[in-house]
Amino acid sequence: MLPEVSFAERPLSQTPAPVDLRAAVLGVGAALPARRETSAETERRLGLPAGWIVRRTGIRERPMVRPDEATSDLAVRAGAAALQQANLPPETIRLLLLATSTPDHLLPPTAPIVAHRLGLTRAGAIDLAGACSGFLYALTLADSYVRLQQTHVLVVGANVLSRRINPNDPRTSALFADGAGAVVLGPVHASRGIVASWLGADGASWQDLYIPAGGSRLPLTPERVARGEHLMHLQNGPALFRKAAAGMAEAGRRVLAQAGLTLADVAWWIPHQANHRLIEEARRQLGIPASRTINVVERIGNSSAATIPLALALEAHRFQRGDLLLLTAVGAGLLSAAILLQW
The missing domain is CATH 3.40.47.10 (Thiolase/Chalcone synthase)
Structure with missing residues (x-):
């Protein structure tokens, strides 16, 4: 039987957060696959008139992963770049939120894999499936965690949508692409932040x-x-x-x-x-x-x-x-x- 533990015996933070504390962006990172499919190539593949995709979508090329790449690969690259720009060691991150609709596997979540590969040895990690709004949902949750715990959070948005589209359907194959972006949030006083x-x-x-x-x-x-x-x-x-x-x-x-x-x-x-x-x-x-x-x-x-x-x-x-x-x-x-x- 597990011992009973009251909330008072496991405080969420050591000291109350200052009222003027905000979660600020300390670093950003991006990861785009090297491979591209141009809209002209997509048009030829689907038998569409030249310029059809650009006129309707404004998209000239779509980054697409190699057969051996997955969502976690892009997320790790973006997260590492954000940590480098923030000049923070991995152990300072206490939470990783991964906004994705294309996890590596249905089980387990992909975030713990990303955290492991980044060396986030002291961080919790979880996927957040919020579709196109997922990164902003994750950023909102991270904001609360940063201010409550007075700590650092890594938020990553990553997807490999090229594996979720019908290549013969111009409504989706002309639009969706692969990529990852990341931000490191940390506590600062209210001169900047969310x-x-x-x-x-x-x-x-x-x-x-x-x-x-x-x-x-x-x-x-x-x-x-x-x-x-x-x-x-x-x-x-x-x-x-x-x-x-x-x-x-x-x-x-x-x-x-x-x-x-x-x-x-x-x-x-x-x-x-x-x-x-x-x-x-x-x-x-x-x-x-x-x-x-x-x-x-x-x-x-x-x-x-x-x-x-x-x-x-x-x-x-x-x-x-x-x-x-x-x-x-x-x-x-x-x-x-x-x-x-x-x-």
Whole structure:
């Protein structure tokens, strides 16, 4: 029988967190596969007119893993780069959150594998399946942990979506890509860090974008695999487009209102890099200029939860200390999220 232990006997932290403590980004990292499939190659493979994909999505190339690469490989590379930039030894990290829809295995979670390979010997580690909003959900949870425990957290968004798409379906194979981005969060006083966050969900729309088979509802069988039910299905593209654009704009407005700020206070908007048309429509509805929008989708494609940390890492040279960044995402579920981050 296990001994009874009261909460008072195992405190969450040694001292109460200061009220002005925030979780700040101390380092960022990116990992993109060396292999690329250009949209021109995809068009030739699918028999599409030249320029069809770029006109509709803005994507010019999609990074794709080699046959021997998996999600954990990309996550380790991105996490190591973020730790290096933060100039922190691995043992200072006390929690790893891995936002992914493509774990290495159904069991065990991939995060402990990543933590082991990074040498995070003192860290807890868990996967978070939040689709395209997963990184912002993970960042929100990490924010609370950093402030409560006064410690460091590594948050990684990583996906290998090239193995979840039907290569003959232009609705998905022209969009989805592979990649990983990571941030190290640590406690600082309130001159910078996460200012506010907002999370939402609309489970009524779960079938707009989903993988039918492979879970407990429809286990994998040879027949379901033959029908492609283990791959991504986009059920209602136009409806999903409208919901995602409106959802990102609404999430941005909600988190700004929560913080008592306006778009005039925002230096940069970093949306989920779904595709160029969606970013532009959400931008129009939000009302922020293109000059303050980070858009790197043409070179990274849509890697779901990995796109926002990738954009942070790839475009970090554009941010100045004190800049207020607005991060927004909507993805399968439907899950929506927004974060205000002072750089």
